Amino acid sequence: MNNTAESVWNNCLNIIKDIVxxxxxxxxxxxxxxIELKDNGLLIQVPSQFFYEYLEEHYVSLLQKTLTRTLGRGAKLEYRIMIDSGSQNKSGTTDIPGGHARPSSDNSIELPWNFNREKSVTINPFAAPGITKFKIDSQLNDNYTFESFIEGDCNRVARRAGKTVAERPGSTSFNPLVIYGGTGLGKTHLIQAIGNETKKANPNKVVLYVSCEKFINQFINHSRNNQINDFIxxxxxxxxLIIDDVQYFASADKSQDAFFAIFNHLHQSGKQLIMTSDKPPKDxxxxxxRLLSRFRWGLSTDIQIPDPEVRLEILRQKMHKDGVDIPKEVLKYVANNISTNVRELEGAFLSLLAQSSLNKKEIDIDIAKKVLRNIIKSNSKEITIEAIQKMVCEYFDVPYEKLLQKTRKREIVQARQITMYLAKAFTKNSLKTIGEHFGGRDHTTVIHSCQTVKDLMETDSVFNENVMELTQKVQLATLN
Incomplete structure (x- = not known):
């Protein structure tokens, strides 16, 4: 059967829908x-200029891979952008040379790092650069800056520590700097902002950002070629050196050995190490x-889920950057209802823009509710007092029944107070109901406990760290 534009695109969609x-x-x-299939090129029509630019920025690689898989070598992609007075062809095409592409086991196509317009993820460190200064691509995204990173209670310590490191890399007690937290909270943004600020303040410094997975893959390739010494x-x-997602070292013992040697040399030479992970080093x-002990030499600080005020400011910044005007009530609605992470928040914002572009309508509260209905529904999950009690008991290794008993043992009293504090923050239960879950205590006990926790968080750093970690665990539980 001869290929048609529709059949080719449907084949692409069948692959894409399993990936995104x-x-x-x-x-x-x-x-x-x-629209049209001609000379091994597919012409597709998109609703707007904004739509086209977003595809090119975020999905061009995926489109290239799927089209190459469907049409083979020499496949190319062209766009037609709809405008109010008709349509026009977007000048230029996305050429997809097929000579370098090869199928992989997951039905995607792997491409070289320097393929077409895609920015390579890291430089190729296969040859030792010698003892002279050398120029490399830092692999940093220029859009990730401190100016575009909104500060709030959820990230203040991490952001300010990052600022300090950027001004004096390798010369502070924050070495290494380890930033941990859940997915989509801005860890990568922050560490790349540190890198960009470092380059600005210290032009002669050699800065490199690399994901842990890429580091491991490079190590494997060098091992096969007997070039481990060159790699190190x-x-x-x-x-x-900025390493993202170091938790992936867990499945790569030999890569850990190489990183240990690199870490020791850099640290002893007064060079700066910056890392992210999804958990604190101790977990x-x-x-x-030996690696974990070195991670604890410097500062480990977390990024938490942003509160509504920070989420609103993130949306305002994105609105101004994209040059769009969205009513204040719509921004507040999105900020109050998308509470999972920054990535989800930005995705919701872009969905609004796309819907507005498709329907050629101004964004209002009704459109916002319609577009975000499924997202909000899927993200909402209420946690119970009992679930919080179990988390705290497990964290402090305290028997559940001890929380309900009248005892003055310090560890039990503090565990109970923290549990009441979290129950008040994360459930809709009244103070009276919360008290009843702790052996029939009254609401004044709950008020006193919450205030005690707040006071201790300001004066006791260990206590504060415990509460912050438990807060993050409860936040994550509301999302799972």
Whole structure:
């Protein structure tokens, strides 16, 4: 059967829908219309200039891979953008040379790092650069800056520590700087902002950002070529090394050995190390103790889920950056109802813009409620007092029944007070109801406990860290 534009695009969609989230698929791929298939090139129609630019920025690699898989070598992609007075062809095409592409086991296509317009993720450290200064691509995203990173209670310590490191890399007690927290909270943004600020303040410093997965893959390739010494030497010449998601070292013992050697050399040479992980260092299972002990040499600080005020400011900033005008009530509605993470918040914002572009309507509260209905419904989950009690008991290794008993043992009293504090913050129960869950205590006991927790958080750093970690655990539980 001869290929048609529609059949080719449907084949692409069958691959894409298994890769991207459902909401992404509905928003950015369903509205695309296949127009023409000619000379191994597919012409697709998109609803607006904004739509085209977003596809090019976020999905061009995916489109390239799926089209190459469907049409083979020499496949190319062209866009037609709808405008009010008709349509026009977007000048230029996205050429997809097929000579370098090869199928992989997950039905996607792997491409070289320097393929087409895609920015390579890291430089190729296969050859030792020698002892002279050398120029490399830092692999930093220029859009990730401190100016675009909104500060709030959820990230203040991490942001200010990052600022200090950027001004004096390797010369502070924050070495290494480890920033941990859940997915989509801005860890990558912050560490790249540190890198960009470092380059600005210290032009002669060699700064490199690399994901842990990429580091491991590079190590494996060097191992196969018997070039481990060259690999380690390359990284030992970096002034500011930024490693993202170090929890992935857990499944790579030999890569940990290499990183240990690199870490020791850089730290002893007064160079700066910056890392992120999804958990605090003490909870990173599978990493060598000698590595974990070094992670604890500097500062470990977390980024938490942003509160509504921070989420609102993030939306305001994004609105001004994109040059759009959205009513204040709509921004507040989004900020109050999308509470999972920054990535989800920005996705909801872009869904609003896309819907407005598709329907050629101004964004109002009704459109916002319609677009975000499924997102809000899927994200909402209420946690119970009992669930919080169990989390706190497990965290402090305190028997559940002890929370309900009248005892003056310090560890039991503090565990109970923290549990009441979290129950008040994360449930809709009244103070009286919360008290009843702790052996029939009255509401004044709950008020006193909450105030005691707040006071201790300001004066006791260990106590504060315990409460912050438990807060994050409860927040994550509301999302799972």
């Amino acid at each position: 989230e459902w909401q992404e698929y509905k928003t950015w791929f369903e509205p695309i219309v296949p 030497l390359f990284y030992q010449l970096i002034d500011v 990173l299972n599978g990493l060598q103790e």
